[in-house]
Amino acid sequence: MNAVAGDPLASIAPRVAEHLNRALHRLFAREERLYLLGEDLVDPYGGAFKITKGLSTGYPDRVLSTPLSEGGIVGAGGGLALCGNKVIVEIMFGDFIALAFDQLLNFASKSVSMYGHEVPVPLVVRCPVGGSRGYGPTHSQSPQKHFIGIPNLVLYELSPFHDAEAVLDTALTRGVPGIFFEDKVLYTRRMYRDGRVDDQFRYEMLGSATGWAHAFPEEEGGAVPDAVVLAPGGMTHRALDAARRLRAEHGRSVHLLTPAQLYPLDLAPVLPLLASAGRIVVVEESTAGGTWGAEVARLLHERIWSSLRGPVLLLNSADSIIPTAAHLESQVLLGADRITAAIAAAAGWGGATGAGAPAGEAAGNAEREPGVPLVVPKLNNNDTTYLVTDWLVDEGEWVEPGTDVVSLETSKAVQDIEATGAGHIHRVVTVGQETEVGAVLAVLLPQPLPLGGQVPAVPASAAPASAAPASTASASAAPVPEPRTEPPAPAPVPPVPGSRAPARVQALDRIQLGTAAVVTRSHREIPTGFTVVRADVGATLDALAELGEETGTTFGLAEAVIKAVAAQFEEFPLFFGSLSDDRTVGLADAPHVGVTVDTDGSLYVPVIRHAHEQSLEDVADTLMEFRMKALTKDFLAQELDGGNIAVSLNPDPGVVLVHPIVLWPQLCMVSVGAVDEEYRPGADGTPRTVRYVHLGLAYDHRVVNGRDAVRFLSGIRAVLERRGEARRWLGDAALTTEGPA
Structure with a gap:
């Protein structure tokens, strides 16, 4: 599909890697005493993930490739910082920051205050971290937890919400060393902007440039959430995926909070929201024990103990090395499936309770007949999103079960989606929009929706079984049939006279x-x-x-x-x-x-x-x-x-x-x-x-x-x-x- 004038897909946000690269270029253009040190940074290579591409060409005297010694790189960076320069150091893979631990613990962080007066050490260490790339045990870890609690060492994390230039500028201006963790899965994803995540979620920024992004279901505004998930930047998409599923399967309102600064943690901008939440959940890709989530729980227990409706739920990856094989790696790392199931189980959302309306709207809709949602089914195993290419029925038109109502484009073909019930169609998404599995496409209403009218509540029990992939189906009071992930076997064909019937048949999969x-x-x-x-x-x-x-x-x-x-x-x-x-x-x-x-x-x-x-x-x-x-x-x-x-x-x-x-x-x-x-x-x-x-x-x-x-x-x-x-x-x-x- 080619973009045309007025195409809603024509204006696309930059990828996170591009955004970070531009941030570094702008910092170097503005800061005459800014240095960048690391392995293989100079052009034409531009770093292992191309984040530093073009910098050595523009600033050859200040962007320097170094020998393969993380301790030496960070030590040299700390020395440059002590001499009055601003310094960014890149560790090619965050796993190897362990080799620079001594320089961070015993030199850079201590130099700030061990001479009897404060000494500025404007040093930022950039660390690509995290798995889901098939890089194996020594190139896929999330070591953030090992640096929590070190005096004069500030921890930051890249996110698709926050302006990377503002975060790095803040870190360099503070005069204390910092580590900027960058989850590698973000590099190829796109930034969020203009207050919108997708067709379901919006976001707002709370606090300073290194503060919080608050993502919430679009129509809720100031509604009280059933749960709030705190997630560092690399976990954003998995947490949002879980929030969508919990909304589609249980009718629950789940909000997301993502900070740019992990430690020390400023909870003041988000304490009112957290105090009102039904449950609080922290998700991290690191293994359990001594984690950022444990620090969050400690602070919340100190400040809003009387408002907590239950223990803070901490979710981490399995206690294991990280395998290279994709199917094994996915079993170890914390994913959306496990987040969804754990929250539902901890909150007791196993059955259909009829709490389908977003928080704050249930009372206004109590007397209205509910609608039946038409949600995005999982059409194949290789796509997580589909493109809405055409609506096959008009807004408000009456449709019967089995009527083709909307066309979705997958990576393989365009597929028509049938109505799962009868009713007047009310479209929720528009042509040209990308939708994820479980997202609501339309609502089938008993009566046409009047101009400016509100869509009535959609009970969780009304959602069709195909709304969730089999791998994320949660327990419920009444058994729900598993959705099919393979097409039905073909009907037997009578043999042609003189031919031999096949010994066995195999149905083609959807791909x-x-x-x-x-x-x-x-x-x-x-x-x-x-x-x-x-x-x-x-x-x-x-x-x-x-x-x-x-x-x-x-x-x-x-x-x-x-x-x-x-x-x-x-x-x-x-x-x-x-x-x-x-x-x-x-x-x-x-x-x-x-x-x-x-x-x-x-x-x-x-x-x-x-x-x-x-x-x-x-x-x-x-x-x-x-x-x-x-x-x-x-x-x-x-x-x-x-x-x-x-x-x-x-x-x-x-x-x-x-x-x-x-x-x-x-x-x-x-x-x-x-x-x-x-x-x-x-x-x-x-x-x-x-x-x-x-x-x-x-x-x-x-x-x-x-x-x-x-x-x-x-x-x-x-x-x-x-x-x-x-x-x-x-x-x-x-x-x-x-x-x-």
Whole structure:
């Protein structure tokens, strides 16, 4: 789906990593005595997570790569700070801050006050922390709890609510050392802004720049919450997911509080809210024992003991090392499923109590007949959000059970959602909105909703079983049937005379059914041509290997092919277009290249946007991110949408040629076989090894003819056979340093 003028998806908040990078650029532009130290920070590498990209180019004398010694890095940073400079130190992976513990405990923090008068030590140590990335036991931990309680050491945490520049500026201005924890799962997520989380939740900021973000169901305002969850930044999305589920399954109001400063903790701005809450819950990814949550509970017991309706519920990850395998890692780390179940169990929300209306609204709706919610079902295993593409019935229209009412776009296909009951439809979400599993799409009302009227309460018992995935279903007074996660087995087919009945059958899962729907449409609607050329890629492979040694990034042929395809955009704009009608082709603004990622029986085609502007390193990082998301089946709809050409990667040894499917509404897909070798005589007759691949192009013959297909492939081949292209690509993208989004 391509963005058009007025498209509500056209204005998208920056990713957290981009926001943090811009914050650092603005700080360096303003602070003439600000230094940054760490491993592999300088361009073109720009740090393991690209947070420092562009800084060494702009400030080469103040952004310095160091040897691999965390103790030495923090010690040097502390010394620079004592000499009157402001210093930021990056620990590549937060696990290794343990190697700098002595410098923080016995030097930086003590230097503030052990000389008989206060000495400023404006030092901030940045630490990427947390799991859910498949990095294993020594690169996935959350060590925040080990630094709580150290005098003169302030702890901060990155969040999608807080302005990173303001937080870092505050930390550097205080004159005491601080640690800025950055949960790695946030880097690829987007910032929240304009007071809105999504279609269900809004937020407000309480206190100072390092204070609290308060997220709450949109229509509640000052209502008293059934529970308040305190969650550091990295736990935000899991806590919000749990809040949505508890609302959909039990009709409960759950608010979220996220601080930018973990310790010392200023509870004053949020004490009134916490004192009114039914239950208080603290969620952390660290293991239990000596945690931030324990410190929160201690302070709350001191200050609002008489208002607490029960013990503060502390939820942590399992007492275990963190595995690398995604399915094992998810069992160890604290996730939304466990948060949902633990809160429901502790609060005694196991059954349907009829408390479906948001707090504060129940009395006003008590005399009105309830509506039946239509919620987002879990349609497949690889999507957590779906895009609303069309409403199939009008507002207020009467629908019967089984009527198709709304279309949702998954990563595989567009699926129509049926009404789960009868009633007059009242839409809750709009076309172009992204919705998560369990979110309310519409409410079915006994009477049409009058203009300006309020939607009546929706009892928890009215919610259909499909509102929650089977993995998060909670206990209830009456048994609820488990939602199906696989399609029903096909009905028996009478055998054809003379044929043999199959010994057994296997139903296709929903992911494969989605793939089937896409390719069926492509076969039905696109008259495909196919052309192949052979390319000598030895020089490019050698150049990529050399660049990998220089930068520390692993480059493969895939990155080079994507850049070579994007390089054809100006000369062959039709190849990146889509048919508007039988006589018109809509042209794209830029090459947005989809790439096949096939893992564990699931096929995805995520999109590298503006591929012509991305550096080779950016493309490599994005591909690695795509492969990780494919393993965890954690793609968002927008990551799989908007491509205008695709590349089918088939690197398995022995794969000579692949004839791909053109993905509607695209017009072309490039295929790449495995690298093969052959011997050819050189100029002196001596045999030499030649490494080559077959490049194929499947194309819509209504728009592209064979001659142009050959020219297009020849352009890609020419780029791949030029050794110097790889080095030029390494620095293609210009860093954006405009103001805050």
